Amino acid sequence: MTNLSINTNVPNYPSFKSSKRRIIYNDFSTIDWTLDSQKERERQQEIKKLTGYSGFISQLFEMCQESFIIILVGCITGLFAGFIDITEGWLSNMREGYCREGFYLNKQFCCWLESDCTDWVEYNDSSFLGTIFGFLVYCILGLLFAVVAAILVKEYAKYAAGSGIPEVKTILGGFIIHRFLGFRTLIVKCLGLVLSVASGLSVGKEGPSVHLACCIANITSRLVPKYKGNQANRRELMSAACAAGVSVAFGAPIGGVLFSLEEVSYYFPHKTMWKSFFMAMIAAITLQIINPFRTHKLVLFQVELNRDWFGFELPIFILLGVLGGLYGVLFIKMNLKVIKYRRTSWISNHPIAEVACIALVTAIISYQFNFLSGGTAELVANLFRECKEIEGDFHGLCSNSYAQNIFLLLLVAVLKAVFTIFTFGIKVPAGIFIPSMAVGATVGRAIGMVIQAIYDAFPNFWVFASCPGGECVTPGTYAIIGAAAALGGVTRMTVSLVVIMFELTGALSYVLPIMMTVVIAKWIGDTYGGESIYDALIHLNGYPFLSSELKRGKAATAADLMTSVEDLVCIQSEGQTIQSLDTIYRENRYKGFPVVTADNLIIGYFGRAELLSSIQTFTQATQTQSNAIHFQPSFSLFDDSIDFQSWMDTTPMMVHPQMMQETVQELFIKMGLRYVLVARNGVLKGIITKKDLLRHFN
């Protein structure tokens, strides 16, 4: 270590390398984007300087490492998704029956090449005992899976619970949450996700897939120097990983890129879009090769629709949009209430028991409804399909009477909504996409059936004049639109949602109705409900996330936002020693300290973590407890004072006290700043931190 360097530069503007600055990231601290950007440039220049054989190798490696990591993360994400799909299918099937050929075969593989499938034995053989036995196995295995998932989460990785998207969003916003993207979280989340989905709980795997992909990106990125020491670069890779996660969860690579852009990422320049696009593609190709469903489709519920829509359907689409928006508002409100109650009541001490109860209730009730017993994804898949496409009529969806089906579907929708409200937030990996879509799709299909019943009864009604005879009503399309509306209401996605629905269904001619419904659902949701579920959770958890939207309040200047200099603890640049700094550190809890001269002229800014680290370094390394410290270039050659410049931000962003709050906000949002010093003629007047801003506008 060369901390005791003697600075011999006597220039007008000393060429002090601020990227040599040491910076310490604690848990829940913010990263310094611009410093990382400087570091990246210097790393690139170091490599360009190398010559000869080793230089060539280094430069080649530099060229390849980024593509290598993107391809690697994409492939691993695809592999994980394949593993999850296959294992989850096997475990789900296990609750219904077993294969005579071997217990390790799921229903599909067991019946491979057999038309009547005699090797697959269902527990429920319609006899009295069989019915009871089937019911018991279904419930007990469901309970078991859920409890194992909850134990895994509780014992090994608490961050594996839930969807993970609010946290990923916060991390991409520039925060450090240690262990959230670690190896242990990855493994537990993967296994837990398989178990929680297979247990029949009302959970999806999209959010968790995004979390998994980010874990993979975070772990893999440590392999190469470009990402290893650079948190900003790593966040770029994670933005791409979000795209890959959705790409494999939904089989929607483009939708994934847009999801990352619209919903998750904080900073998404063109080159990140390009990387996301590339990684989402690699992940999708990997999953295509694994072919987990043996259908050459990427997801279970990929359908293809080629129908046109008619004018009389417009009001129904609008109705679906309104219903979706209202569902979103209601769901978020109720879900937050449940979460808050859970946290403040005795339930918070018994997470596993809670999971067990919910899993058991879900299993018992679901078993009574054919539509629910097979899992949420299968339900959605069948609701989306046209009647002629549905294999085995899916429990009478197309053959039973309209009245019966409509009633059943509405009941299922209500049950699903209630399950989801209680489930989203318990301590197992759980996504919100598929359950939301299921609620919307059941309601949509039910409404579609109502319309079909009307059409069947009055085919010559003038309303149907725009439909030139034949197939006027396709309930499947209403299910698709209903699913989009409900998901739109809950997540407030727009473009990405339409593209995802588009990639799922190939409903080219339905783009306009889907767009319309999503617009209405979002509008209703924003007007009556405020935030999306993810933003609401970020808020509820108190994550330090600064929305990228400019908040407009009443007129204010930097002076109004700042903590005034009178209330600050500043480090005087003259006469400090290690001991005096240590005292300042211990006696104050502030996150950082401006360094000023006796006249309050700003010299720099010292972060709390860096202060501790610098004090420790010198306390351990040297016996210079009482040596003087200098924070500015020292011009004497034989000075024994210690140079603290490298621990300090020597060029903090400064603003005028009269600067308008919009500009200050934009500085924080767009530059990703952590603090801004307010100064006039170089004299410190105050400091504005991200917290000040959050306090002022939230």
Place this chain on the structure above:
Amino acid sequence: MTNLSINTNVPNYPSFKSSKRRIIYNDFSTIDWTLDSQKERERQQEIKKLTGYSGFISQLFEMCQESFIIILVGCITGLFAGFIDITEGWLSNMREGYCREGFYLNKQFCCWLESDCTDWVEYNDSSFLGTIFGFLVYCILGLLFAVVAAILVKEYAKYAAGSGIPEVKTILGGFIIHRFLGFRTLIVKCLGLVLSVASGLSVGKEGPSVHLACCIANITSRLVPKYKGNQANRRELMSAACAAGVSVAFGAPIGGVLFSLEEVSYYFPHKTMWKSFFMAMIAAITLQIINPFRTHKLVLFQVELNRDWFGFELPIFILLGVLGGLYGVLFIKMNLKVIKYRRTSWISNHPIAEVACIALVTAIISYQFNFLSGGTAELVANLFRECKEIEGDFHGLCSNSYAQNIFLLLLVAVLKAVFTIFTFGIKVPAGIFIPSMAVGATVGRAIGMVIQAIYDAFPNFWVFASCPGGECVTPGTYAIIGAAAALGGVTRMTVSLVVIMFELTGALSYVLPIMMTVVIAKWIGDTYGGESIYDALIHLNGYPFLSSELKRGKAATAADLMTSVEDLVCIQSEGQTIQSLDTIYRENRYKGFPVVTADNLIIGYFGRAELLSSIQTFTQATQTQSNAIHFQPSFSLFDDSIDFQSWMDTTPMMVHPQMMQETVQELFIKMGLRYVLVARNGVLKGIITKKDLLRHFN
């Protein structure tokens, strides 16, 4: 006017309203984003303050005006697109024949409800004279249309020439180009576009559609106060209009939103995405209602593909990607050469003659090739289709021998490429999308036919093992992928291009191949060619556009980038009069002047345009030529000095001389700054302008 205000505030931080700042935008000046943002907040607050009946009306109007304008712009864009589609179709048909029922009917309407269509008379009736007459009419009308388009552009609106996307991009980047988005440009571009497309020139209508939509947005936005005086708000609306333009040109609303995001817009926050989405939808619905092609499809070449792809096709897709990338590189290089030659040679003085020559040559050659004579969009549409879908076999595309067709298609591709190189840049409205797609599609279809020929000859070749018998090769899909590759090579679009291809073709199962091809084309293009055609044109035209990508050079600080204070002309805050300011204005050509005290402490920044305007105001309004001027709050109540604060930026952004260049760049890129003052302890050290940055990194 209350310019002679006497400032009576004596606070620590005077509550000076910087949004009352007067700012003057000259042609090619940059807008001040943050000032506009402040103005918007204050406007909103003014309205909130209103009470009673008029307050209610104002607030209601405030709520509705944005949606109203978005819907209005969307509708008008849809109407214009419908008008262009219908008129262009009619004019194009006019070159081939006429309707006995009336000359105002195009072929489609003339043949309405007739199967054999006896009312439509083609000039070329296959007799000797008929052939010659048909040829002459075809060429003369083509020439006439092109020349009229060129005259319109030359005489009435020079900005209507070309695609308009580079300029729109520059404008959205924050620049002012007067008259570029005016009413006259709108009308001339619309008529000129119809004529230039109908003339058979190798031009598309996508770029011009975007320009048209922006004109409509710009003109319409003047109706309401939210946009009238606010350039930043207006740019947001224009970003949305770009989406609407592509939406109607391609029938791809989502693709339009992404095009705006990826290719054109500079600043695209979530609420802009949401507005773009909404406007693109309205525009598409309007066009759908107009139904210009009477097919219930949004565009001429909307097809629907439902085939899967096979493993053996992968290398061919990769080949198409490589060819597309290389075509892009070659096209941009050649096109720029032609444009540069045109500008420096005598041709520049004869734009109409040049258009006439190119139109005539294009018409004469196109008439010899059946594929070319019908227009580019029709060619692309038919190349995309499967053989069984193509009406009338499109000049033997599916019936002639492979060898003949392959040769013809390749020849057509070369001709089309050459035409486009010479055409893109002449003084008529001209887009680049459709011609690029045509080149790619012809090559793709030709390659598809080669593969089909191989398959027909050796159906049992091991390569085809992955294809389970039957239809293994669909040349139409290769045309689609080829088109995507060529367009990707020329424009370097990624996500938006895939979504556009997706919306055009509904090729759900081809998403991965299209993605792959686009990735390869972009990679090849970026590696061997540098910029996209739009960026290259921005560069060539010297538009002051700052790319949103961070440029990394060698280590530099703000001090290295700045123009040093010694080389600057500063306004001393003390002792200035109108006369002395006038002298400073006339004796210097600088774009702005820092205002400093005798000690070089920064007080503010005075822009050149504002300086002129303030001088003129006071010279005309008062007889106070020799009155003193104050730039800082004046504390004496009975001071007759003139307050110049409102003309000045009193809180300019200041940076430390040692600040790293990355941070400075990011300040300019993300905050949309126009200048930054470099200061140390409040003392001016220099100034960095956008030009300094462009000079340093380009």
